[in-house]
Amino acid sequence: MKNAEQWKPTKFERTGKGVWRSNRKEVPARSRLIADRLASVYAAAIATHAKGRLVDLGCGAVPLYGIYREHVSDVFCVDWPGSTHGAAYVDLFADLNEQLVLEQESFDTVIASDVIEHLHTPQALFDSAARALRPGGKLIIGVPFFYWLHEIPHDYHRYTRFALERMTMKAGLSTIELTSYGGVTDVLSDLATKAVASRPRIASSVYWLTTLMRALPPVKKLGLATRESMPMGYLLVAEKVSAPLSSGGG
Numbered sequence: 001m002k003n004a005e006q007w008k009p010t011k012f013e014r015t016g017k018g019v020w021r022s023n024r025k026e027v028p029a030r031s032r033l034i035a036d037r038l039a040s041v042y043a044a045a046i047a048t049h050a051k052g053r054l055v056d057l058g059c060g061a062v063p064l065y066g067i068y069r070e071h072v073s074d075v076f077c078v079d080w081p082g083s084t085h086g087a088a089y090v091d092l093f094a095d096l097n098e099q100l101v102l103e104q105e106s107f108d109t110v111i112a113s114d115v116i117e118h119l120h121t122p123q124a125l126f127d128s129a130a131r132a133l134r135p136g137g138k139l140i141i142g143v144p145f146f147y148w149l150h151e152i153p154h155d156y157h158r159y160t161r162f163a164l165e166r167m168t169m170k171a172g173l174s175t176i177e178l179t180s181y182g183g184v185t186d187v188l189s190d191l192a193t194k195a196v197a198s199r200p201r202i203a204s205s206v207y208w209l210t211t212l213m214r215a216l217p218p219v220k221k222l223g224l225a226t227r228e229s230m231p232m233g234y235l236l237v238a239e240k241v242s243a244p245l246s247s248g249g250g
Helices: 029-049 122-132 159-171 186-194 200-214 217-225
Strands: 013-014 019-020 053-057 074-079 107-113 132-143 172-179 231-239
Touching: 013 029, 013 122, 019 029, 019 122, 029 107, 029 132, 029 172, 029 186, 029 200, 029 231, 053 122, 107 122, 122 132, 132 159, 186 200, 186 217, 186 231, 200 217
Parallel strands: 053 074, 053 107, 107 132
Antiparallel strands: 013 019, 132 231, 172 231
């Protein structure tokens, strides 16, 4: 990763208690809830699955670097030219809709955080990841579901778990974890803050009010009960399984 020594937290920050959450100085109230949820699911997946040499696809400002750097040995960053998030850390410029020129079986971990909704041909990323992963390597992908349009006009898709499983299978990878996050209470709270996004002070008040409401036991229970049917998004972990050894004939 270029200029790693210059990296600073953007989307996520670590609290004094070691918990990852949205960066209160960088993330506006309208996006704080989903960033809080993402920080939690990414941190858990990375701690469990990230290792060795990692490639960050659609890296942007590398918001997950603070989370995964202690788990991996090397980081390689890929993004498209002209990214709105800058290019300070990019090692390779490429169109993620096309087959990526990455050395075959050269990475232990591939991450694409909130990227594939911006691809008109997302299967290419899954196929590139499968080719670049070593046997036993993991692909970690996060994607929103109930979420507003963003980075217009390059916002093409919202995926169900079934679409994610299908693209994983077509790439020859095995799904080992597919977790939904959020639920109807999170979705409605996120929409409420976004509805007043043009009024930052009001959005901040709505964020804190909905945070208090979601902590109430009946509301919390409703959110958990609807996490599968009305998710904010998904976290996918897939593995490149080693080819089975063929049995010798006698």
